[in-house]
Amino acid sequence: MWRRSLSSRLILYWIVGSLLVFFSTPVTVQIPLAFFWGRDHSHAPEVWTTKRAREAVIDALRRAPDGTLYVEPTEALRKHKERNPDFRYAVFDPATGALLPGSSADLAENFKALMGNVEVFGSLFHLSNDANVRARGYIRTTVTPFGKLGTIVYGSNFHWDDVFYQLHAYLVTENLLAYLPLCALISIIGFSVVRGGLAPVRMAAGKIRQMDVDTLNQRIPDANLPSEILPFVEAVNDAFQRVHEGVARQRRFAANSAHELRTPIAILCARLDKMEDGPLKREMQRDASRIKTILEQLLVLAQIEERGDANGTPELDLPEAIRSTIADYMPIAFDNNRHIDYDAPDAKIIVRGYRWAVESVVTNLIENAARAEPNGGTIIVRVLTNATVEVVDHGPGIALADREMIFEPFWRKSDATRGTGLGLAIAKELMDKLGGRIWVEETPGGGATFKLAFPTNMSSMFRPFTQNHDSKRQKL
Missing domain, CATH: 3.30.565.10 (Histidine kinase-like ATPase, C-terminal domain)
Structure with a gap:
């Protein structure tokens, strides 16, 4: 049963643990590093706000009755701007460079060279004339419900609820596919490490399986055993030693008892021989012979055990x-x-x-x-x-x-x-x-x-x- 398998449980724990680490890396590693050490370079915490801002702008895209696309100031977009007073955005047609209504013309002015016949796969930027050195923006050609459009966002501030958004946003198909090779590698390593580490334990189990009451003097080899298993094997060896000593005492007692009883049995047989013949004498002789045979068997058994292997x-x-x-x-x-x-x-x-x-x-x-x-x-x-x-x-x-x-x-x-x-x-x-x-x-x-x-x-x-x-x- 897999629940009792150490390798299965270890692989499962490793997969679950690595899954949590892998998909929480932006929150547990990258955002804290950016927050504490990235205030004066490109990896400021505000970098992690650009995706959320871009999603808010894309959700605000609308098509007018005449077929024209525009950006509607939706409730979500309005709240995002209230939380980020310096937030600006622009959406344009990547083929013609035409700016969609509702966009910030002054923000788009900085990217005229990229707003026609250019497909931008993603670029992080900071406007050099912005006094806020931590301000970050992102320009990218994005697939929207209305086709491919260029999006520009800039000026969002970092908020702690951005952490939860990043956790949700990181769980995408691309990241899941990227995780599969890591998962397979972890499984192989986990199985190999456990199987190799427990190989001496399997050898010890084979040794124990061959032991019986006649081989209690043998011990389980403890060479190359993992340090976690070694105390258990030492305890088992100590138990075998105690059992061996106890069995030896019992055998010596049985042999000595049988030996001591030989003399009174011999005397009894001699006295029976002197009795007058009759049914009683024959019954008593037969019973005495039976007792003598059992004693002889006990002595023979003790001698064989003393001499060892047959x-x-x-x-x-x-x-x-x-x-x-x-x-x-x-x-x-x-x-x-x-x-x-x-x-x-x-x-x-x-x-x-x-x-x-x-x-x-x-x-x-x-x-x-x-x-x-x-x-x-x-x-x-x-x-x-x-x-x-x-x-x-x-x-x-x-x-x-x-x-x-x-x-x-x-x-x-x-x-x-x-x-x-x-x-x-x-x-x-x-x-x-x-x-x-x-x-x-x-x-x-x-x-x-x-x-x-x-x-x-x-x-x-x-x-x-x-x-x-x-x-x-x-x-x-």
């Missing part, structure tokens, strides 16, 4: 890491009457990521699938050749409207839903840190299929274990 992460064999994760979870699945099918190609699939981060995310998805899978059912964990992992359950599934919300922190479908609502949120953040993606789809026949897509090193994918590249499926 571009420098090591490579790992994705099928082997998933197989190891499933093996660790199998005792819990078996105790809860669940089975796990593992489907992966024989070839290596090399991805970029920290092994403990990948294992943490997959463990969380398997635990969620185990809770959703019906008693005696089979969870399917599948690794595809495009570095995608699928964890499939056959439970109640996830409504389409909830498939984005489940990755929000503390989201639960209802208060009756078990869990804290943190596991999937942390899993998503971990995948984002690794440069990957997590999402959920519907399992054919019912259930939920969670999918993980990992960043790959294409040159090192599909390193074969053997010459056989067929996929293998294991029921664990």
Whole structure:
């Protein structure tokens, strides 16, 4: 919207301002200069009375019934002469030099040489025999309603209401056309100055647009910024610094808290192992495992954030890491009457990521699938050749409207839903840190299929274990 555009507003203000200056120049500049510094030379204030006097004479032109032109002493002309006792005027035919009735013959006598076969485009004059050194006159061939006529005016005094007349008289077509190039030049200069001056601001905006919670340590460059914008950029940089320090404190707190909780969780798991077998023990072990997984995810997330950008992460064999994760979870699945099918190609699939981060995310998805899978059912964990992992359950599934919300922190479908609502949120953040993606789809026949897509090193994918590249499926 143009009202919000600085360049548009500046151009508009410049045009309006220059318009006022341009068309008020006679009043704001020329008349004051003439009044204070022009009393003894040709630019006396009385110069600005000649146009008004000439217009009064032209308005007094009349045509007699016999076709003769003359100057009638109209009310306006009479009042003008009352205000200017020395005012005289004359009108003549520029072709023949014939003087129109009503004209001042003694004034015209001074211009006999210019009153026949001469077209005068305008000449300012002062009669040398006039004792009033400021008196000014003007002779010009003028287009009137009765054709071209020569006009001579002389002896008008300057009055302050002449200022308003000049303002009105200056607004003519010729001056408007003369102003258009100035207007265009102002617009071009205004646009160029604003656009060039704000170029560093646009660059700073592009820098800010790329920043997120992981790049708060970066700062907006303030080189070449206009001095008017510099305080704002410095304030933004200071705000980023405060936010960066606050986020760092929160991350340290979360990591330290998770680390401190590992010991009591380990003790709890050891005590549960000593309990007699039964449904209660299995429920408690599953809950303890869920808490342990969330803590491990928090620690993994803190380590990744501490190490920085995931571009420098090591490579790992994705099928082997998933197989190891499933093996660790199998005792819990078996105790809860669940089975796990593992489907992966024989070839290596090399991805970029920290092994403990990948294992943490997959463990969380398997635990969620185990809770959703019906008693005696089979969870399917599948690794595809495009570095995608699928964890499939056959439970109640996830409504389409909830498939984005489940990755929000503390989201639960209802208060009756078990869990804290943190596991999937942390899993998503971990995948984002690794440069990957997590999402959920519907399992054919019912259930939920969670999918993980990992960043790959294409040159090192599909390193074969053997010459056989067929996929293998294991029921664990």
